[in-house]
Amino acid sequence: MTTKLAAPGTSGGTTTAGRGKRPRPPFGVSIVSVLAVLIALFALIPLGYVIVMTAATGWDTAVDLIFRARVGELLLNTVLLMLVTVPLCLVLGVGGAWLVERTQLRGHKWWAVLLAAPLAIPAFVNSYAWVSAVPSLEGLWSGVLIATLSYFPLVYIPAAATLSRLDPAIEQSAASLGLGAWRTFFRVVLPQLRIAMTGGALLVSLHLLAEYGAFAMIRFDTFTTAIMVQYQSTFNGTAGNMLASVLVFLCLILLLVEVRSRGSARYAKIGSGAQARALRLPLHAYQLPAQLFLTALTALAFGLPLTFVLRWIIAGGPDIWAADEFLPALLQTLMYGLAGALATTVVAFPMAYLAVRHPSWFSKALELSNYITSSMPGIVVGLAFVTVSIKAAPSLYQTSALLIAAYVLLFLPRALVNLRSGLSQAPKELDEAAQALGKPPLLAFLRVTLRLTAPAAAGGAALVFLAIVNELTATLLLSPNGTRTLATEFWSKSSEIDYAGAAPYALLMILISAPMTYLLFQQSKKAAGQ
Amino acid sequence: MTQYSPSRLPQPRVAASVATSTNNHLEIDAVTKNFGSQAVLMGVNLSVAKGGTTAIVGPSGSGKTTLLRLIAGFEHPDTGSILLNGAKVAGDGVWVPAHKRHVGYVAQDGALFPHLSVGQNISFGLDAGKLPGGHRGVKARVAELLEMVSLDAAMAKRRPHELSGGQQQRVALARALAREPELMLLDEPFSALDAGLRVATRRAVGKVLQDAGVTTILVTHDQGEALSFADQVAVMRGGRLAQIGNPFIVYTRPADRATAEFLGDAVILDAWMEGSLATCSLGGIPVRRPPAQGRVQLMLRPEQIRIAEDGPIRGVVVDTDYFGPETTVRLKLAVPPVLAEGAVADHRYPGGGEIITIRHWNASIARPGTELCLRVVGEAVAFPMEDLPPA
Numbered sequence: 001m002t003t004k005l006a007a008p009g010t011s012g013g014t015t016t017a018g019r020g021k022r023p024r025p026p027f028g029v030s031i032v033s034v035l036a037v038l039i040a041l042f043a044l045i046p047l048g049y050v051i052v053m054t055a056a057t058g059w060d061t062a063v064d065l066i067f068r069a070r071v072g073e074l075l076l077n078t079v080l081l082m083l084v085t086v087p088l089c090l091v092l093g094v095g096g097a098w099l100v101e102r103t104q105l106r107g108h109k110w111w112a113v114l115l116a117a118p119l120a121i122p123a124f125v126n127s128y129a130w131v132s133a134v135p136s137l138e139g140l141w142s143g144v145l146i147a148t149l150s151y152f153p154l155v156y157i158p159a160a161a162t163l164s165r166l167d168p169a170i171e172q173s174a175a176s177l178g179l180g181a182w183r184t185f186f187r188v189v190l191p192q193l194r195i196a197m198t199g200g201a202l203l204v205s206l207h208l209l210a211e212y213g214a215f216a217m218i219r220f221d222t223f224t225t226a227i228m229v230q231y232q233s234t235f236n237g238t239a240g241n242m243l244a245s246v247l248v249f250l251c252l253i254l255l256l257v258e259v260r261s262r263g264s265a266r267y268a269k270i271g272s273g274a275q276a277r278a279l280r281l282p283l284h285a286y287q288l289p290a291q292l293f294l295t296a297l298t299a300l301a302f303g304l305p306l307t308f309v310l311r312w313i314i315a316g317g318p319d320i321w322a323a324d325e326f327l328p329a330l331l332q333t334l335m336y337g338l339a340g341a342l343a344t345t346v347v348a349f350p351m352a353y354l355a356v357r358h359p360s361w362f363s364k365a366l367e368l369s370n371y372i373t374s375s376m377p378g379i380v381v382g383l384a385f386v387t388v389s390i391k392a393a394p395s396l397y398q399t400s401a402l403l404i405a406a407y408v409l410l411f412l413p414r415a416l417v418n419l420r421s422g423l424s425q426a427p428k429e430l431d432e433a434a435q436a437l438g439k440p441p442l443l444a445f446l447r448v449t450l451r452l453t454a455p456a457a458a459g460g461a462a463l464v465f466l467a468i469v470n471e472l473t474a475t476l477l478l479s480p481n482g483t484r485t486l487a488t489e490f491w492s493k494s495s496e497i498d499y500a501g502a503a504p505y506a507l508l509m510i511l512i513s514a515p516m517t518y519l520l521f522q523q524s525k526k527a528a529g530q
Numbered sequence: 531m532t533q534y535s536p537s538r539l540p541q542p543r544v545a546a547s548v549a550t551s552t553n554n555h556l557e558i559d560a561v562t563k564n565f566g567s568q569a570v571l572m573g574v575n576l577s578v579a580k581g582g583t584t585a586i587v588g589p590s591g592s593g594k595t596t597l598l599r600l601i602a603g604f605e606h607p608d609t610g611s612i613l614l615n616g617a618k619v620a621g622d623g624v625w626v627p628a629h630k631r632h633v634g635y636v637a638q639d640g641a642l643f644p645h646l647s648v649g650q651n652i653s654f655g656l657d658a659g660k661l662p663g664g665h666r667g668v669k670a671r672v673a674e675l676l677e678m679v680s681l682d683a684a685m686a687k688r689r690p691h692e693l694s695g696g697q698q699q700r701v702a703l704a705r706a707l708a709r710e711p712e713l714m715l716l717d718e719p720f721s722a723l724d725a726g727l728r729v730a731t732r733r734a735v736g737k738v739l740q741d742a743g744v745t746t747i748l749v750t751h752d753q754g755e756a757l758s759f760a761d762q763v764a765v766m767r768g769g770r771l772a773q774i775g776n777p778f779i780v781y782t783r784p785a786d787r788a789t790a791e792f793l794g795d796a797v798i799l800d801a802w803m804e805g806s807l808a809t810c811s812l813g814g815i816p817v818r819r820p821p822a823q824g825r826v827q828l829m830l831r832p833e834q835i836r837i838a839e840d841g842p843i844r845g846v847v848v849d850t851d852y853f854g855p856e857t858t859v860r861l862k863l864a865v866p867p868v869l870a871e872g873a874v875a876d877h878r879y880p881g882g883g884e885i886i887t888i889r890h891w892n893a894s895i896a897r898p899g900t901e902l903c904l905r906v907v908g909e910a911v912a913f914p915m916e917d918l919p920p921a
Contacts, residue, residue: 425644427641429637429638429639429641430641430643432602432604432628432635432637432641433635433637433641433643433702433705434643434654435603435604435627435628435629436602436603436628436629436631436633436634436635436706436715437629437654437655437705437706437708437709438629438630438632438655438709439629439654439655440627440629441627441628441629444629448643451645452643452644452645
């Protein structure tokens with residue numbers, strides 16, 4: 001804005017109300033920019049922490065700590081876990097999505113929801129149920145089993161959403177060009193799913209790197225579990241920090257791989273206008289195998305954990321519902337969830353606003369910082385916040401404010417994605433129309449943009465809420481003394497092998513998650529293609 | 531040599547000199563605007579009379595929408611000033627924000643608020659406290675406005691997405707009219723409508739605004755729309771106003787070749803100017819106020835070249851395009867006798883054998899290969915050779 005400034009009174013003696021002494025920059029943009037920069041800097045704390053810690057360790061010590069057998073072992077475990085689990089999730093997720101969206105599968109409407117349902121069960125609850133069912137579970141293959149069953153919906157949901165929005169005209173064109181059903185799928189449909197698949201694969205990989213509870217329970221060592229063990233034994237040891245820096249390095253590599261494999265497809269848009277309904281492929285003889293396959297998958301991923309939680313509840317009888325332990329945990333979880341969801345949505349707003357209304361290299365840089373943050377595992381965020389707060393602001397250490405700040409940082413991307421799509425449905429022309437109708441900029445913004453963004457903001461807040469309810473790792477590290485959330489209570493009980501006592505907490509987490517998972521599923525259908 | 535009486539062509543070509551009139555509703559004075567390093571407006575002067583209708587027409591990217599947004603108060607001018615009713619609203623350190631300018635604005639797609647009903651949209655800018663009868667007054671006003679734009683009062687309960695494009699535009703107009711603005715800005719409000727609806731909606735909107743006595747500025751890239759809607763047309767190109775004048779003037783007497791070609795089909799021929807007579811492949815054609823002597827470019831509108839049995843000019847039909855009511859005929863002009871083989875080259879006949887495009891209502895007389903006799907009606911416009919855009 002290179003508007004001229006003028007001294008007061010030089011404007012020809014005009015005294016009409018509303019004549020500012022100088023032109024204002026576009027409504028609040030500079031304030032929003034400053035806020036967004038502060039948020040981005042805040043969001044880069046974990047990465048900064050890891051870099052500073054690694055640098056402070058000194059080269060020789062760092063090399064000693066990183067290049068040792070233990071790290072090699074963890075690396076092997078983690079890489080193997082990813083190499084097996086991610087392809088399995090892709091096959092299950094895309095296969096399930098294709099069956100549900102593109103074939104004459106009987107009851108496909110039910111299956112569509114059921115395949116997303118495992119997302120309502122936190123991975124560590126899934127692990128707990130499987131250990132209850134098969135107590136001998138341990139090691140890599142158990143990890144693969146539980147992780148696959150817990151995380152394949154992360155691929156299924158975007159794949160199904162993309163498939164349901166995919167213009168059938170594309171497939172019909174392929175058919176008219178002489179391609180059969182299989183070749184159409186592999187040559188036309190699958191490439192369209194590239195964004196959904198790479199995005200889903202990234203999410204699964206990041207979850208695998210970040211998950212603590214599920215793998216700790218079956219005594220499968222990954223970087224995250226090893227860092228937690230280090231933290232519990234030495235609190236702020238250099239060894240733990242070096243493991244964290246390797247973990248962060250892995251996360252960044254994953255981001256890079258995902259960006260590369262997305263390619264230009266990221267910008268592909270599906271045209272507007274009404275589209276024909278997709279033709280569903282008849283399954284004929286494959287109907288029964290398909291039904292059996294989906295039944296087995298749902299039974300293992302959703303039925304089994306639910307059954308074992310309920311079995312423990314029945315076995316535990318009324319004793320496990322001790323209200324003096326149970327109610328505070330529920331209340332605290334809800335409080336943290338609500339506060340965190342609200343804070344995250346508010347914090348995400350400036351960034352979303354800049355990205356949608358004032359796209360530039362600046363907003364892109366902010367988004368990049370946010371993208372990097374989104375890959376930071378809870379354990380790293382937790383460690384960073386513990387260390388930074390002890391060193392810089394001891395009064396904040398072990399306060400609920402710090403925990404909520406960690407939640408904000410961990411789940412900012414979820415709120416951001418929703419807010420962005422909401423804001424893009426409230427074009428600035430509407431704001432301007434309101435201003436031309438005599439509403440001051442702030443009022444116009446409140447009555448039009450904010451009002452139109454509200455549903456999307458609420459959706460994003462709900463997803464953040466869901467994530468906080470099921471968050472374990474950062475909560476374990478950062479929660480104030482005496483804080484009991486559903487997740488931490490569940491964890492402490494199941495760590496003491498009080499499986500019956502843990503069951504009510506598991507059940508509640510599932511019950512709270514279920515509607516949110518349904519919401520996520522519904523939202524993905526709308527958001528695909530944007 | 532035909533001389534039109536001054537009363538028939540009362541306007542000067544470029545109306546910059548008119549800008550000093552005090553009765554102007556809107557005055558834009560030397561306004562510039564850059565977006566980053568890109569200059570969008572490079573010194574624009576425009577005056578709009580009270581109650582008048584002005585169309586700002588130009589190709590996309592010419593800066594016309596930016597100009598409208600400056601008038602509305604959505605953007606700040608970098609330099610220059612904007613006056614509404616003689617009072618400065620932007621420039622020289624003065625800034626009146628959009629909501630205090632009392633200017634109506636209708637956006638390209640109507641920009642109806644999707645979360646509000648039609649009635650709520652229309653009453654958005656109304657203050658229930660200031661209307662007689664409070665909320666009942668608002669309701670009555672909404673019904674009145676809907677009637678004004680020829681929509682049924684029952685529509686007030688509908689949602690914007692339940693309306694057709696033309697209806698949405700009318701609601702947007704009603705919404706903007708609700709506050710009784712004296713100046714209405716229309717930003718390509720008809721371009722999203724299909725052809726038939728566009729004309730009908732444009733007529734309806736024009737009539738409503740005229741009846742209400744509202745000064746109107748229409749931005750459009752459609753020259754036909756600009757010429758038919760406005761009593762003043764401002765042609766915008768490359769961030770400048772190339773010409774301002776009444777529609778007849780800008781169409782028949784464009785200031786330069788680019789304006790001529792933008793406003794409609796044009797036949798451009800090389801010609802030799804002597805006095806006020808231009809000689810070209812179509813013979814001698816009168817030119818009013820020739821800008822130069824000697825070699826010039828001559829512009830005629832296709833409808834000025836008529837097929838006439840006794841016409842002095844010969845041309846052979848190359849091909850035709852049939853459009854129903856009229857046919858576009860491409861003709862190769864005959865080489866004038868003075869240029870025929872063996873003749874001495876004559877500097878007064880720079881052309882010969884050009885292919886031109888004319889229109890005719892009768893498709894049957896123009897078959898490829900037919901030789902037609904042509905006659906030129908009215909005056910041509912000459913442009914100096916230096917006006918030539920680089921090829």
